[in-house]
Amino acid sequence: MDYRDKRLRSSLHIENQGASIVIDTGPDFRMQMLQNAIPRLDAVVYTHEHKDHTAGLDDIRPYNFKQQTDIPLFGTAQVLNQIKTEFAYIFSKNKYPGIPRVLIHEIGNAPFEVEGTTFTPIQVMHHKLPVFGFRIGDFTYITDANYISPEEIEKIKGTKILVLNALQIKPHISHFTLNEALSFVQEINPEYAYFTHISHKLGLHQQVQSSLPANVALAFDGLQIET
Template sequence: MNITFLGTGTSQGVPVIGCNCNVCSSLDYRDKRLRSSLHLDINGQSIVIDTGPDFRTQMLRAPITQLDAVVYTHEHKDHTAGLDDIRPFNFKQQMDIPLFATAQVLDQIKKEFSYIFAPTKYPGVPKVILNEITNTPFHIKGIQFNPIQVMHHKLPVLGYRIGDFTYITDANYVSPEEIKKIKGSKILVINALQIKPHISHFTLAEALEFIKHVAPEKAYLTHISHQMGTHREVSLSLPPNVEIAFDGMKLHL
């Protein structure tokens, strides 16, 4: 499994428009964060988790030339807004792209991108195949995805465990039952928005406590805001088995 962090930022990205804080004005490439998204290359299958507003840029920057499926965590715009840009893959691969999401997320996609599903379609609209999933394991071309339901304030969000790798974003609570699904992961990716308390995201301290409880071999922090601090200064305070992920970072498992 080859894993690429396409984006590690929160809903506004980093730098934030109009902000001149030390993070937004940093010259360190690790402090430039597009909206959160992940690419998985597993046995030749190219799968993206979430198509946020930066999807086009992320595909070009990676670069990714094949897309076999998209898996969604939840329906917020910073995780879905780039769906229209799957069109080049439709044309190149001559196939409809399978989307995997809960009924709630699929309903929102149908509303946000109603032209995709119109009875009379404008030529060139994205072509997709909707696959409804629940909080039970499902397969994409023989690859097993194990959903993990977390809470984003009051909104259910799905994280995913694939083999020894677990990816969770937009969480501030994970139940004991769902934590059991994560335990034993070699690599855990978990969101850590900022230092100060937040209504719907783990803070740095909360994420570190969660990592300590789950006890993976290695953990990476994602969905970072400019209020966290610079990559360099925060990294100095982390335990040896924890790193802040950055855009373009690659993992191999």
């Protein structure tokens, strides 16, 4: 079996200026960090509050212990409120020893800085839920989207590397299909595009990859991109 067909939940690790930043801590967060031998975690940035993007938050604890620091979390008020509800023990007044230690940072539509890296939020729609994608220099990461407004598309134009969700072949209520993602890539015209947040309904990696344009590839677990 092709190892690229064994897909865990979508997440992104960024190394820049010596900092180690993760976008989204899904249920597979612990396994992903171990498999990719990531020794340090300086911050977590969240796209939205769904469990497949937040459920692994508790597993930041080894980094708290190793680094002896609190981990900054960046998200919208809606995302942070959901995290405070689902992980209420983290924010309890009487804290149990060894729980995750975090610092909360609320973000909005304005660019913000994390450990020397500037993130430009791009608001996309996940059915009726506003979700953030992020542009970092000439790199743009968008997951869980099925609509992007013309105003937000302007923020993406000029991107050299675009990572975009492409869930499956058939229409879906809250995700781009493969053809919709390809159309968006054609509109943005990046140097290279990668499709992520792939379901088993899209098909096997090698079969789908053979049908894609030369500048488009399916992402896979462990993929590394230098920008």
